Amino acid sequence: MVVTACDPCRRRKVRCNGQQRCQQCEHLDLRCTYTDNQQARSRKNAVRRGTLISEYKIPSTKKDLAAPASPPDLSLPLSTAYLHNLIPKYMAYVYPFNPIMTGDEIQDSIRKIDSDRDHAAFVFAFTGVTIDLTQSNIAASHVSEQVAELARRAIELRTPLLPGTRPSILRAITSVYIQMCYMSLGQHDLGFFYLREAISMVHLLRIEDKALMASLDLAERSRRRRLYWLCFIHERFMSIFHFSPATLSPHTAFPEDDPALGPWISHGWMQVIKTFLLLEPTFLSLWIGDRTQVTAVWVEQKHRELDDELWELEVSMLTDSQQADLVVTRQWMRTLLWQMAMSNCLLSSNASCPSLSLETPLRLSNQLRRFLTKISQNTIQIHGSSILNKLLEILNTIADVVIHGQQVSLEETTSRIDDIVFMKDVIFSFRNLQKVSKNILIEKMHLIRERFEHIEVSEQLEWDGSTP
Template identity: 25%
Template sequence: MICVSFENMSIPAKRACDACHRRKVRCNNNQPCGNCSQAGLTCTYDAIPQKKGPKGSRAKVISELKETQKQTDLGQTSQSCRSSGSPPSSPTFGGAFNLLTNELVESCTEFFFLHMYPTMPVLYREQLGQAVAEMGHSVEAYCLITSLCAFMLIQPGIMLKISPILDAAPGSFTNPKLGSILMDEAVRVRKCYDYVENPSVTTCITSFFLFGCCFGLHKHNNGWLHLRDATALAQILGMQDESTYAFDDIIETSRKRRLFWLLFVTERAYALQKHRPLTLHATIGLPTLGQDSSLAGFIHLVNLYRPFDDNFIGLWNKSRTDCSPFTVTRLQQQLTEALPAFLNTTESQAADLRTSQQWLRTLVWQLSIANGFLSSTSPDTSMTFRFPIEIAKDLVAVTTQFSKQSMEVHGIGLIEKVFDVACTLIDVMSCVPLSSQTFEPGPQEHLNQLLTLISTLRGGESRYLPLIMEKIRDTLPAILSALPPDLVNKMANKGVEKSHSQHGSNSGSAGSSPYSTPPFLHFYPLA
């Protein structure tokens, strides 16, 4: 065979390069050839000639070639990173590195500090700016920024205009899709260094953001692992020991203390939602307000979840059976007194606090009925069967005060809490006699308003409204005619049964979580 040489590389004469051969187009045999240069492909002559086959879509082939080369590059980068033990330089971070444009990073950063910081006060602007400057040569900084952007994009409340990337059709590259790609990128690059043996506050925050990503994408098994990763790193760093904070400067001490309590609250909320155990306990002092007024709402949030300790979680997970009426009545009293009538907080903080308060009251009531403590004649309304009606009334009253955006920034977590209260109300309405009130809204009106709220929050209509409409049809079909017509029409157009089957198959669906009243309520004597 006659060969010609291009830049010290022997190429068979009149043989198309691998990409042109795959695409079935004429190759000019340059190095690189014109077709590869135009398509942005790596021009190689490595493939062994095969028999000719049927022709296919050339555009599709280009996409397949790019994806194959990208995966090869990512694999080589990961292997090189593991072998050298040093952070990769910016060009080798992977295909997602180019997605982190300055505009995207700035938009996500601004959204975080504008809407999310009061609930998650663990990052400072100077610190984040330094991480952005270092992300080109620091794996730790790169993973922090990547996970932060992924977390922000997956939140329902952030809307960014994203240009088509790679060969995606215009409009197909949605925020959650881009967020999912960035999340995978952060997870992949983290494997390039042993962050467990060399932990830092930054790696702990990264794990927390990855948990938030998984929660927003309903990947609860992965989410649980990332949350446990974050709490384990916090304990390795000694955040649970007050003595640890004596050796840090004021800024670092404040950041670590806030992070510990953020993980403390998150772990408790997730333990209640998904029946998980606890690893963190109230072993250090709360952060001080100082000049950061937004910390007042954060401290309220900590105090709201603080009573839900190992004892309660043990009862909730049924690993303990020593529950008493005094335990639940005291918890209900603590929840009632946990928040003042007037909250000197941001609107988004208030929305989270008020919604969480009513949701926690619902869970404690569920524990009461599970242990047979309720009575129709109890002088304590929290120990009666009608108490969820009062909770729904209070929730409707507080949520009407908040803007849509102040609630949406909390993602699906807030929607799930409203969903849980609504499900409990439906079960109670199906079991207790309801007296009509002429001058005061009743449980039907409360339910209608909760359904309207769920349908208007981004992510609620597509996922949770079909589930709750299906529950109404199965549990309390008599009230279907009393529901708001626009909600009924929405579900009729979408098909409730189809939506229910799609969402019910997910591991994080309401059907497999405690987002409904215990089934034995329907067999419990409520008269």
């Protein structure tokens, strides 16, 4: 029986096999050290699991991944060396949130790039997604041009689906990556089209067929379910963003634990699935359709589901990158819920339920700011257009409340504007912030400045065009 755990495992409170370089540290590429220190063992000195992983990460690996992936020169063929250099960045920033194609499978596609059109199409889509998510903060129009060109080549290279042929997981994830590229480029209709294409392939792969799935080994069965849930998550987001009906029901089963995936990816992925399950059919139909059917009872129920202390505890043990995705998503959902309550005139200044309070968006903005100040800007930006669109929805709502809300004390007004300034700076740092969204925010910043011109902090709402 193992009586001594290594320092990273002990502080993260996970099972350690006690070897010289334990299984957990080997998997996460951490420094595996053993210290006999009573103070370090105390619960009081425990730290968040995500922080611990960052603290023990091997420096050389961390340094290599921190460098952004430069866009390729597409006037030349993609070099094998360039593509292989993208794989570690993909595994760090793309795979944890799209855990379908592994690094080994990408290497196989790179080997087949000249002999198989579908593998070549996947390589272009993989390249586009990876450089897009690792260059979200670089103010360079050529990055967007490169992403658009890579998506175009991926589309043109794919072989058609003809009678007697079946789609593959490779083809389905290629469509998902093309969708992600077009969402980043602001081509939302095309994003919707290629997501629906991926969903059609999911149906043709018969992932809902229990007998077929039972005939597969655990790794393949789990991967196919992850593909299903990935499309489910993307479609739920698109349904809110694009005001389009959702076609995928929740799968009858969660993905089985796949040892090859790694515990921190599995745990984070399950939290994403559970979070998007909150966007159930009633939520979507009320958002898209007749909001006069929104009731105070329903809003209070959804608020309780979103205000889950156990969820907060579990998420606090994830990496900063996973936390950024999940925390912003929850705040975004709370904002959507508040908007629906407001649409049906259910809000009041003394409501017992926070989601029925006029002040809720302001409280959410303060909470979100406190969280975002604890993590790096890059940790936010690697989530690309998904997290950007959620932040835009949140900030637009906060700005509207400040513009049209009742006058409050100077101290409270200053605090609210300060939160808006902070959120504005975060959003304007994204390379792929679309011109229309930017102009809407700039106009709201001007309105707030005009209303509160007597407050010094409102000068920070000015935007001179120098920020990306």
